Each structure stands twice: as structure tokens, then as C-alpha cells.
Amino acid sequence: MVLKNSGPKGYPGMALIGVDWGTSSLRVARIDERGEAIEERSSARGILTVKPGEFPAVLNEACGDWMAQDRSLVLVSGMAGSRQGWVEAPYIPCPAGFGDIASQLAWVEPGRAGIVPGLSSHHDGVPDVLRGEETQVFGALALLQLGDATAVLPGTHSKWVRVEAGRIDSFVTFMTGEVYALLRHHSILGRTMEAPGSEVLDDEAFCAGITQAMKAGSLLKAAFSARTLSLFDLLPARSGASYLSGLVIGEELRSQQFALPSAEVVVIAGPELARRYELALRFAGMQPRCVGSQATWRGLSAIAQQLRDTA
């Protein structure tokens, strides 16, 4: 066990170490009482690189010094709680509130190191799942002091999350980032685009892609326009990737039914994706607010607080 030097049990006064352990990366942070990161580290040791049984050692490498120093509580969110991860933290069905996830942590060491469970949502008998986003959503709500919101979490698998009265009511997954990468790098469409490299977004081509996605009614149909516009010299090679990005994000916007008309739209993403989604959502008439990676730390901090309050 990695936490051998971390002192006696009990939440009050314990320092918090936040761990955001995803498929392809590992981020750790020392988190203060206001939920802000005092110090952050990240590595490429996502769960896909970790063999069963080696999770404690990898975490120790990442922040064993912090754990040895302080009498710490370690809270982990993300894919570390999946079947292929450290310890499986079973999905909690929606609707699920903040208290539900705080009370159903999967403890690696009881009271000292716990993994936040993901959520499941069903539509017409088909399940959907998320892991890690629940923590980001509750963190963003706390940061913005919102109880109702439509949270948009762009990425390889984008999530649209509907929050009502502080509870996650339901959500849906779009394979936006993964499909974009496949079309950009492995399909015929990439052939008429500039080679991948430092891709600066061409806002005009991006918005033209969004418009086309909305009109076409299916990405399967709209996608081919990236090729034909180029064949007819209507789309320069340098703008091709921006247009395709607009097509794919536009398709996500076209087909989501999650935006609550009366609720705030909150985008939770790093700067590059936040810029694209903010542009897209404004183009579609919405007024999004953006929150960055601090949402995870704020969410884990709120869970720690809940543990202290109910201890």
C-alpha cells in the first residue's frame, strides 16, 4: 500500500490530494481548503499503461512525497475506477446527486484513499456511461454556484449532462473527438487537407462546417462535402481541418436534445476545445460559460468536504 506514511485516519484537517486518472494521462494535485490546486503534476501514465497490481506504485511515483509529508486524503476520479482500472467503482444510475457519489466511493484504503464512481443513464433501454465527468460537473456547479445547467464536456467522447436542482438527471455521449480524428487522419477526407501539424482554427471555415452539418441532417452525408468542396476549389487545403471540425461539432449540436431552455450552458474543457465549443454554441444562439481543468479539483474538494460533514 502506497499510503504507509500518511498518518492516522479521520477526515477533519486532512490535506487533500486529488487524482484525475484517465485512459491516457494521470494528473495529481495538492488541493487547498477552497478547492484550488496548490501544486499540480501530470504524466502520461494513463490506466492503459498500468498493469494490474501496479496502480499503488504508479501513484506513489507521481505523488508519494506529498502522501508521505501530509496526513492526506486521496480522492481519485476517472477511468481508474473502471473494470480495467485500479478498483472497480460500480456506476451509479441517474438521477444522481452529489451526496450519492460521495457516499459510494470505492475505498482502496478505507477512509484514506477512495475512487469516485461513474454514472449510468438509460435511454430506450440503451445504457450510457461516464466516469470522471461527474466530478467535473459537480465542481463546475460549485464554482459557478449553479443548481440547474446543461454541462457540455467536449473530448474524445463528448458528454452532454443535464443537471436539475443540483442532481445529474441524465446525459448522453457523442463520439465527436474520436470520429473527428478518424476522419482527419484515416479517411479519404484528409487527402485534400494540409498535413497535420500546428493547426490554427479558421473560424470562417469552422462556422461553414457547422452550418453544413445543421442543413445536412447527418454527418454521414455532410462529411463528403469536405472532399467535394475541395475538388471544386471551394475549400483551401489549409482550411479543410477547420471545416471538418465544424462539421463534427455541428453534428453534435444538431442532434443533442439536452440543452435545457431555461438553464445555463456550461462548457468544461481545456482552452483549445473550449474556444471551439464556445464559438459553436454562440453560433447556435447559446451563451455558454466556460470552466477549465480546475473543475475536477473543485469537485474532489467538495466530495472531501461532504465526507468531513458526514464523518
Added chain:
Amino acid sequence: MVLKNSGPKGYPGMALIGVDWGTSSLRVARIDERGEAIEERSSARGILTVKPGEFPAVLNEACGDWMAQDRSLVLVSGMAGSRQGWVEAPYIPCPAGFGDIASQLAWVEPGRAGIVPGLSSHHDGVPDVLRGEETQVFGALALLQLGDATAVLPGTHSKWVRVEAGRIDSFVTFMTGEVYALLRHHSILGRTMEAPGSEVLDDEAFCAGITQAMKAGSLLKAAFSARTLSLFDLLPARSGASYLSGLVIGEELRSQQFALPSAEVVVIAGPELARRYELALRFAGMQPRCVGSQATWRGLSAIAQQLRDTA
């Protein structure tokens, strides 16, 4: 020039050699006066394998003996007429009739070897193109003696073609086959499916995929269900690829606006894809008729007949 031994010019009585020259394959046939293939050959010498200037030599390899034997007319359809092909045969804008393509062949050797032009169609200022399918569509119409039809040509890039009063009115391209292959072989979805191999279609899983595609309203959203159903043990690994095929073909069906209510739906495809599309179209309440690869030869034969009639 490859046709040096093929005798004097003039269409009447000339034997017809049909060439279906696509991106990844080359098919040639000796075609009789009824438009049927007497003898067929195929090779992997699609245009992507042929260097500029080497098209005559590659064709000579494929059927030089036929060309030397007979006083032949050689008609070529497919990507050989593209900018990357033998000689560019510019796209003819829709609506376009059979006579339009017959009178605008790109002659490699005038009166002896010609390439059939492709068609272009515009929707909301966005161009779409096809090459080779025009010949298949006119061939299928001749075979079935139809003047109005919705022709469906499944493949890497599926085409839905609307034919009214014997003319191709417009068409639309879906990247169905390419997106299926990307999701099957390069995305996370493949991980919960049986390794690719001899894939026997699971009709039930295929139709479940179609149903889900219709409900979801976007493949970007529906696709993730192939993963979550598997995570929840609701989709066995051996049925995953069939379900995904249903999702993708179902998306094509959901979003096409080309089926003329009063017109016949004609599927032009080889046996494996024809079976899937027939199943999908029947599931969606249509009564398709199917035509196979002979459509190309019948189409080229009809063009040859038109040349004879107008000579």
C-alpha cells in the same frame, strides 16, 4: 496506344469491351449485343496502382488479347476518368440523361476507346460527385425497364440517385462504408467485438442497430451504444460488428430524402452488400429490387448502342 491491332474505325458491328476501372480494382469484360458479359476478368490494378502514362499498358495486360482479336470499341467507366486517372472526363451537371453521357465521352482514341464522364449535383451550393455509378444506374434501368427509380448504390461511399423520366435528377453521397470500416477497425468500438474474420451477419443485431440509428437521430450519438451495450453484457462480441453495420446503414436510411414515394427502389450491389441493404430497406418498409455487377456491362452496352444509333 494499346489499340493498334484493333482494325478500322466505325461503331456498327464492332465488338464491345467494357472496362470498369475503379480506385482499387480493374474489371474487364467482352460484352455481347444483348449487353451481357461473355467473358470477365478482374485484377487489383485500380487507378491508385497505375502511374501516369501507364494506363494503356495496364489495360493491354488486362485484355490486349481481346483488343487484338476483335474490331473492338472499348468503353471505360469509373475513376479512370478522374483527375488522378487516365484522361479526365469532366463531370456533367445534373439533371443528366443517358444521351448526355454518351455524347460527352472523353475519347482516348477517337471512335475506338472512350471514357464515360461522371456527374455532379449541387445542394445548397455544395457540390456532390459520382463516377461509374451513372453507368450502373442507366444499366439497371435498362435491365429492369424502368424510367423512374430511386437507385441505391452501397459501398465505401454510398450513392442515392434519383431518376425521373429516364434522367438522373440528383444524387447524394453517404460515407457509409468508409465510416463503418473506421469505426470497426480503428475506434474503441472494435475492442468489444470479435476479431475481424469471416463475418456472418447476425440479422437480429443488424436490425437492432437500424432501430437504434433511427431513434438516436445521429450516428455520433448512436455509435457509443455499441460500446455500452457490450459493457452491460447486452451485446455479445460475435454480434458487435453486425450491430454496428446496422447503426451505420440505418443512419444512411434515416437521413436520406431521396426515396421517391411512387418510384421503385433499386439496389445495385454485389451479393453481400445487396443482402444487407435489402434487409435494411425491407425493415424500413420499402420493397427494393436488386441488380448486381452486370449493371455496368448493360450500361456500357447501352452507350455503345447509342453511339451506333447516332453515328
